[in-house]
Structure formats: structure tokens, C-alpha cells
Amino acid sequence: MTRQFKWDSGLGLLGLLLLFVGSYIGLFVAPAERYMGETQRIMYVHVPCAWNAMLLYTLAFIFAIVSLWTHRPKWDAVTTAAVEVGIVLNALLLVQGSIWARATWGVWWDWDVRLTTSLIMVLLFAGVLALRSFVHDAGRRATWTAIATIVAFVDVPLVYFCVRWWRSLHQVQSTPDTVAPMMVVPLRINAFAILFLAIWMMAQRVRVELARRAQDQVAEPERIAPIGGSTNA
Amino acid sequence: MPDGVIVGGWSYVIAAYSVTAAGLIAYAWSLVHRRRKAELE
Amino acid sequence: MSSERNRRRILAVAAIMVAAGVLAFLAFGGIGENLVYYWSPTELQASGEQAQGATIRLGGLVEPGSIQHSEDGLTLKFAVTDGEASIPINTTSVPPAMFREGVGVVVEGSVNRAGEFETQRLLVKHDNQYQAPGEGESLDMAEMMKSMQFEMEKQDKEKESAE
Numbered sequence: 001m002t003r004q005f006k007w008d009s010g011l012g013l014l015g016l017l018l019l020f021v022g023s024y025i026g027l028f029v030a031p032a033e034r035y036m037g038e039t040q041r042i043m044y045v046h047v048p049c050a051w052n053a054m055l056l057y058t059l060a061f062i063f064a065i066v067s068l069w070t071h072r073p074k075w076d077a078v079t080t081a082a083v084e085v086g087i088v089l090n091a092l093l094l095v096q097g098s099i100w101a102r103a104t105w106g107v108w109w110d111w112d113v114r115l116t117t118s119l120i121m122v123l124l125f126a127g128v129l130a131l132r133s134f135v136h137d138a139g140r141r142a143t144w145t146a147i148a149t150i151v152a153f154v155d156v157p158l159v160y161f162c163v164r165w166w167r168s169l170h171q172v173q174s175t176p177d178t179v180a181p182m183m184v185v186p187l188r189i190n191a192f193a194i195l196f197l198a199i200w201m202m203a204q205r206v207r208v209e210l211a212r213r214a215q216d217q218v219a220e221p222e223r224i225a226p227i228g229g230s231t232n233a
Numbered sequence: 234m235p236d237g238v239i240v241g242g243w244s245y246v247i248a249a250y251s252v253t254a255a256g257l258i259a260y261a262w263s264l265v266h267r268r269r270k271a272e273l274e
Numbered sequence: 275m276s277s278e279r280n281r282r283r284i285l286a287v288a289a290i291m292v293a294a295g296v297l298a299f300l301a302f303g304g305i306g307e308n309l310v311y312y313w314s315p316t317e318l319q320a321s322g323e324q325a326q327g328a329t330i331r332l333g334g335l336v337e338p339g340s341i342q343h344s345e346d347g348l349t350l351k352f353a354v355t356d357g358e359a360s361i362p363i364n365t366t367s368v369p370p371a372m373f374r375e376g377v378g379v380v381v382e383g384s385v386n387r388a389g390e391f392e393t394q395r396l397l398v399k400h401d402n403q404y405q406a407p408g409e410g411e412s413l414d415m416a417e418m419m420k421s422m423q424f425e426m427e428k429q430d431k432e433k434e435s436a437e
Contacts, residue, residue, distance in 0.1 A: 023250065031406035035372050037239035040404060042249040049253070068286035071279065085260075092256045096249045103245040105397045106370030113311060143282060150289040154296045165301065167311040167333065167423040169380055174402035183404050197257065204264040211271035237374025 008203035015196030022189030030182045039103040042096055044186045048194040049093040056086035056198060057125065057156045064149035067142055073213055074206070076142035079149055080132065081205035083125050085198050090122040105169060113162045114170035121159055124152035138213060312380050314424040315359035318391075326385045332361060333399070335418055338375040354379060354391070357419060364390045372398045376413045378421040 026044035033040035060082035067075035097115070102108050109115065128148040135141040163172045176184055312333030318325055334354035341352045350369060353360045363381055373379070378401065383393030401421035419425045 027246070027250075034405050034407040035238055035374075036400065036404075037242050039239050039242040039245045041246045043404065045250060045253045065286055065290070068282050068289075071282060088256065088260045092253050095252050095256075099245050099249045099252070103239060103242055104370065104372055104400055107395070107397055110397065143285065147285055147289045150286070150293055154293045157297060158300060161301070163423075164426070166309075169311070169397060169399060171400050171402045171421060172423075172426075174404060178402045179404045180406050182406070201261065201264060204261075204268055208264065208267045208271050211268065215271060237372055237377060239371045 006203075008200050011196045011203075012200030015193050015198075015200060018189055018193035018196065022186045022193050026183075026186030026190065030186055031180065033183075036104055039100060040183075042100040042103075043183070044190045045194075046093060046096040046100060047187060048191040049089045049096065051191055052194045052198050053086050053089035053093055053121075054156055054160065055195070056082045056089065056202075057121070057153060060086060060125075060149050061153040061156070064146035064153075068146040068150075071139070071142065073138070073142070073210065076138075076145060077206045077209035077213075078202070079145060080129070080209055081202040083128050083145075083149060084205055085201045087122055087125050087129070088201070089194070089198065090118070090125070094118060094122065110169050112169035113166045114159065114168050117155055117159045117162050121152075121155045124155055125149075128152055138216065314356045314422070315354055315361045316356055317424075318361055318385070319359040326387065329382065329384050331380055331382045332363075332391055333378065333380045333422055333424070334361070335415060335422070336373070336375055336377050336379055338413065338415070341375060354381065356422065356424060357415070362390045363393060363396075365393045365396055367394045367396050369396050370398045372400070376415055376418050378418065 022044060026041055030041070030044075032038050060079050063075055063079040063082055067079050094115075097118075098108050101110070128145060131148050132141055132145045135144050162168065163170055179187070312331040313321075313325075315332065315334045318330070318332055332354060334356045337353040337355040337360055340360075341350070343350055349364065349366050351362065351364055353362050355361075364386075365381070365383075373396070378399030380397045380399060381391060381393040382395040382397075383391055386392050399421055401418065
């Protein structure tokens with residue numbers, strides 16, 4: 001089977017290249033931090049994962065509304081893809097954060113509001129995928145996935161704003177003014193690197209979903225055929 | 234020991250980057266695998 | 275088919291409204307006033323003997339000049355301040371590497387009868403400043419205080435009353 005070169009392959013390769021460049025600058029060119037020393041370099045993967053996880057969840061929220069509105073299979077597929085890739089980045093975020101926390105704060109974990117809401121975030125969206133796997137009818141599956149995604153999204157702005165609204169161990173957001181310029185460079189490069197890789201991953205996940213759906217339709221046409229219809233009709 | 238500064242700490246950095254690389258590679262592999270399975274069947 | 279579509283659209287609107295409602299409740303429902311992650315030294319001092327014995331968290335800056343290691347090196351004493359009140363801390367735990375004068379800390383433990391805060395869980399807070407060595411290392415307590423949210427709360431209140 002010959003596969004032609006797709007747009008997402010190019011984007012994925014660009015993401016990979018940027019990730020190498022950004023990480024190289026972050027690890028070997030950027031200065032160590034005055035107090036955190038070398039351990040601050042974890043920032044160049046931690047913060048891009050955080051930004052992109054929240055971006056993906058926000059996209060999933062928008063896709064879920066469109067999916068519920070139009071009930072087209074492709075919107076269900078992109079919603080699921082955004083949720084799943086978001087979960088991967090969210091999980092990485094928690095592990096990286098834990099390692100960084102051990103080095104700086106002195107503990108692997110603390111029930112601080114930022115950490116707790118970030119953990120709830122990954123659990124909520126994992127719940128969306130779990131719920132999805134229990135529903136056999138494609139139409140209902142799309143409806144429930146979308147509703148669960150919209151409800152789970154509540155936690156996303158909470159993760160962002162909690163450090164301003166409530167007291168926490170985690171510090172508030174930094175700005176380009178509070179970060180040394182040579183640290184901003186690898187941070188931005190890696191942010192785009194992870195974004196491009198995430199889009200590549202989403203594209204693959206969408207293809208998996210659409211291929212599965214086409215397959216189901218061949219296997220059980222009577223069950224899937226009335227898209228959006230209920231099974232007991 | 235200079236006060237209040239983390240000395241060394243490369244092991245934490247290596248651990249965090251390794252976990253990130255392993256996670257991204259494992260997920261990318263699962264995607265390619267699932268896609269192949271879904272498209273060939 | 276069209277009633278099915280309407281049902282889904284009603285579900286979409288309902289789901290968004292539930293999500294927005296929950297978020298608004300959390301944001302403006304005053305949960306933060308009942309559920310405090312750490313107390314400030316002023317709040318702890320104001321509570322007096324009431325706070326004795328209960329497990330609580332205290333947050334503030336390490337008061338410059340207050341750090342004392344015992345001769346056997348096993349216990350560490352220092353004071354946590356918010357610029358107004360100061361609470362003496364007593365611990366046998368090994369502080370994280372970033373522990374220093376003026377840094378933000380969160381300690382978990384309880385106040386003993388002598389009025390000292392006993393803790394075995396000493397966490398060092400970091401602010402949102404990421405700088406290369408040698409930049410702005412002079413100790414500015416007012417600047418460091420910004421890493422503690424009660425300082426932001428105070429500034430917000432001052433802003434409100436000024437308006």
C-alpha cells in the first residue's frame with residue numbers, strides 16, 4: 001500500500017524538529033535559574049504541555065458543541081481526538097510537575113488547588129473516553145461524548161484561574177517580563193513544537209475513528225445506519 | 234553549600250525529559266498501530 | 275429526525291448552561307473564604323489559642339536573620355512573617371535546597387502550647403520570576419511578598435476600597 005505524503009506528516013516532522021531545537025537550546029544554551037539551577041529547564045517541556053493540553057481541551061469543548069449541533073461523524077471524531085491528545089499532555093504535565101516539585105518545593109505531591117484541579121482535569125476527560133467506550137450506538141455515543149466533554153470543560157478555566165482566585169503552593173502565571181529572555185526563546189519554540197505534534201496526533205486519531213466507523217458500518221449496517229436515530233425506534 | 238540554591242539537579246531534568254519522550258513516543262506508536270489496524274481490517 | 279435534532283440542541287444549550295453555572299458558583303460563590311489552603315501569620319496570630327493543636331498550613335516568608343540550626347544539627351528554628359505578624363517555626367525535617375532567608379514557605383503542622391508552630395512538612399514556594407544567576411538577587415521582602423496570595427488579596431481589597 002503506497003500512502004501519499006499527507007499535510008499532517010509534514011506538520012508532525014516540523015514539530016519533531018522544533019522539539020529537538022527548542023530542547024537543545026533549553027538544555028544547553030539557556031542559563032540555569034538563579035535559585036532553581038538546572039532543574040528550571042523542566043519548564044521547557046512542562047509549560048508547553050500545560051498550554052497545549054488546555055488549548056486541546058478548549059478545542060474539544062468547541063468541537064463538542066458543533067458535534068451536538070450538526071451531529072456529523074467528523075465532529076465527533078475531532079472532539080474525541082482533542083480529548084485524547086489532551087489527556088496525554090495532561091498526564092505528562094502531572095509527571096513533569098511532580099519531578100520539578102520534588103526538586104524545588106521538596107515534595108512529589110501536595111493537595112494545592114492548582115495540582116488538585118489539574119488532576120481532576122485528567123480524570124474528568126478520562127471519564128469522557130470511558131463513557132464513550134460504553135456506548136455502542138454511534139449516534140448516542142457522539143451525543144454523550146459531546147455532553148460529557150462540555151461538562152468536563154468546567155475544570156479547564158478553573159485550572160488556569162485558581163492560582164489567582166485562591167491561595168496555593170503553585171505560583172501564578174509568569175509573563176515575558178518575569179522570565180529571562182534566553183529562557184523565553186526555548187519555551188516558545190517548544191510550545192509550537194508540542195502544538196504541531198499534538199495536531200499530528202489529533203489527525204491520526206481522527207483517521208482511526210473514521211476508519212473504525214466505516215468498518216462498523218460494513219459489519220453492522222442495521223445498527224449504525226440511522227445515524228442519530230435511537231436503537232429502540 | 235551555597236544557601237538557597239539547587240546545586241546539580243540534572244537527574245531531575247533527565248527524568249522529566251525522558252518521561253516526556255517516552256510518553257510521546259508510546260502514544261504516537263499506539264496511534265500508528267491503531268490506525269493500521271482500523272484501516273486494514 | 276428533526277425533533278431528535280432539536281433535542282440534541284437543547285441538550286447542547288443545557289450542558290453549556292450547567293457548565294457555566296458551576297464555574298460561576300466556584301468563581302464567585304466565596305468558596306475561597308471557607309476553604310483556605312494556608313493561613314497567613316496575621317490570621318494565625320489573631321486566632322490565638324483556638325488554633326492550638328489543630329493541623330493547619332501556614333504560609334509566609336522566612337524572616338531574615340531568624341534561621342537557627344541547633345548545635346547537633348537536628349532541629350531548625352526560624353520565623354515566618356507576612357510583614358505584620360511573625361510566627362516561630364520548629365522543625366526536625368530537612369529543608370528543601372531552596373530554603374533561604376526571604377523565601378516563601380508553606381508549613382503544615384500545629385501550634386504547640388508554647389506558641390511555636392511544629393512542622394514536619396516544610397515546602398518552599400517559588401514565585402513567577404525566572405532569572406539567570408546574578409540578576410536581582412538582592413533581598414527585597416516587599417517584592418518576595420508578592421509570591422504569597424494573601425498579599426494579592428490585600429492589594430485587591432485596597433483597590434476596591436479606593437474605588
